[in-house]
Amino acid sequence: MSSQSGDGPPKPVLIVALVVAVGAVVAVLAVAAVQQRQPAQEPVAISTVPAPRAESPECGALMDALPDQLGDYQRAPVVEPAPAGTAAWQSDAGGEALILRCGLDRPAEFVVGAPLQMVDAVQWFRVGEAG
Template structure:
């Protein structure tokens, strides 16, 4: 059951268009939203504007699902015991998404799930506190876990990154628009099983 403090759950209204990367006649906006380009955008400096980089870079996109390559991001606690416990507790499926094989070298503290013709769901454990997570931030409670959402809409990215902020380590889940509630619900269940809840630690509101 999802309870909301103030920010709405992703409703899937911004689906990723089905485009062909080989079509040189594409308009720039369409080309920007091709799945591989979208994933690269999440990985590169655009995400620095929201205080944290959460990469989900595809090595290739084919009709048949294959291994995924994830770009490295700063995650000082990725090799912690807490992240190891969480990775062990993660399910093989998140709704229709299936656990993906990752290309070596696999960044510590990461997992991903994939489905045909869509961007993957990517989890990263052990990140720094999100730059925009302050005492005024709106949180959403999903099955007992407090999440802080950073939407990619302003940068033209059809995905949101959700940060679990009430556990011993920060955990980020990048979810494409249109994925439904299952990814957040299933990962929340794994977090509840693997990691104890603790008081949130937001940054002070700017100017205070």
């Protein structure tokens, strides 16, 4: 009996082909997992409210200096046409967006001792929903 080593590709070639195939499958699964973790952000709709100073130089400077990230929230696109002096951030976990408005008159609820939220060393005043 003689060994039939001439049939089929050599053993090292088969091993390399198997390793390449497994590597390709792992790469495809890794890319799919990463894409599922980072869903495309939907634009945030921001309603228009009177903001008499939204286009002031102070609001312009603030808008230019806003960070891309606030804690776990990432800067989010805003539905156009976006009201002047506004910006939004969303969490990857979903939920309610954080919305900044510049140029508004002082809210009636903002009084001495009103609760403020601290995010990245910035104090924020949250206006409650009416109703």
